[in-house]
Amino acid sequence: MSYVIIGNSAAGIAAAESIRKFDQKGKVTIISDEPHNTYGRPLISYFLKGTSTAGTMHFRKPPFYTDNGIDTIFGHAAVKIADKHVVLDNGDKVSYDKLLLATGSVPFVPTISGIEGKDNVFTFLKYDDAIALKAVVKKDSRVVIVGGGLIGLKAAEGLHTLCDDITVVEFADRVLAAVIDKQGGTIVSDHLENNGIKCILNNTVDTLRDGEVLLKSGDVLPCDFLIVAVGVRPAITLAKNFGLTVNRGIVTNTHMQTSVPDIYAAGDCVESYDILDGTQKILALWPNAVRQGRIAGASMAGHADELFDGGMPLNSVGFFGLKVMTCGIINPADESGYEIVRIAKGQQYKKFVMQNNMLKGFILINAPNRAGLYTTLIRDGVDLATIDGDITNGIGLINFKPEERAKKIGGGAGR
């Protein structure tokens, strides 16, 4: 059996490990257009900051590939899927019995006049992006980041150790617009401002000129380096060209199998079922990718016990020590039908969104401990009538029924 995995990040690595768990003999090959061993992709901002180094970026310890008997083809893009083989950018063909597409995302670059062919324009998704930025950004460089989402803000934090003048320009009325509400976004942007990052909201970059950018509002900012971080799109070109069923992302069943039986897909390039709103959507989240990769790998090796039953939005991220967690439905467009509790005290902010006596989402800023219990209430659809006390005041295992607690930490009933 010959397994080929395109993609060397969360989903691809989880799949390779999963395949090896069930099949120690088959040939496993990982193809990646990046020239690096697997690394923690979100660590690229920590690499700028210096918290993570070339010695600690690895997602698996370096002997991972040899220890697991995995062949690697790095630094070459897969450009085409054909019948039972993959064509690389150098013309080589790699044949497969089972193929996994773990191709992830590509940066979305909007129309900005003057960026075409400029060497001072960057996206921020790859280790090489961070390496390149680190090489050119100097203490007195002026950096403008388009997009105040997770990627843009982490880039800002990382760059702050390298240069002083950083401005984030965000189109929405708040930073982290996709994962936080206005009140929480304000705490984050205020904190960034206090740490020396300028945040401009309700605005965007219209034109890059020599040494400056023109904003939509007509204002002009000095700019030596422009980072485009408005979002990502699933990398679906290979899948589309081969004729796999693709909507916004690659469509799979619960085994992560695509519309072609020997081809599987996992991670940010697929559409996932959102257990909270029942829709199929891109859930570009690390834990989701790992789980899907694990399931895909097992399925490819003939073990279909675990099914992907859906995921939900879940993000935990820090900015200059501010700990931000958001999960599930945090900002319903129409609040009717929801019970919403907000508790704010200085830089601490907690928001709970409940519906039909179930927790559906939360924001926790600077209140991280025991957050996993809230996540569990959402994921398991726990009826809050079975939970003692008011969960918005705090939560522990003590709020659960004794028999539930016995299962969780007592090793079963009767102790």
Added chain:
Amino acid sequence: MKRVYAVEKLCLNCKLCEVYCKTAHSKSKDIIKAHKTEVPEPQTRIFVEGDNLLSFAANCRHCENPACVEACITGAMTKDPITGIVDNEKERCVGCMTCVMACPYGVVKAADIAFKCDLCRGEDEPACVKHCPNRALIYIEGGSER
């Protein structure tokens, strides 16, 4: 594998498990220094909840399929394939706290980085169990819910 289980009807709410956990995870291994002077402050990895009427101590379940490992963006959180111990490599953890948010038992602790029970790696019996005065924590072979 052997895990630490809580017997809540025997728990006295004395919190000695927390005290000895902190000491066991200090540099000095000295109970006074660990609690009074050591920098950085050692971190307890067990959580006593409740009051004198009902209390218990919760720590890591070392799950078969750990949500914290699945969530870890750095690869620092691992489950040892031989011992089954789930532990966090502090040199590689960047403190994103995704594991804290993912743990269904709420027993990964958020400080500057994430801290969790390592079953006092290498010891015959974890410090919390060894120093529990009423056997409200037991270290025996058993399963995990997940």
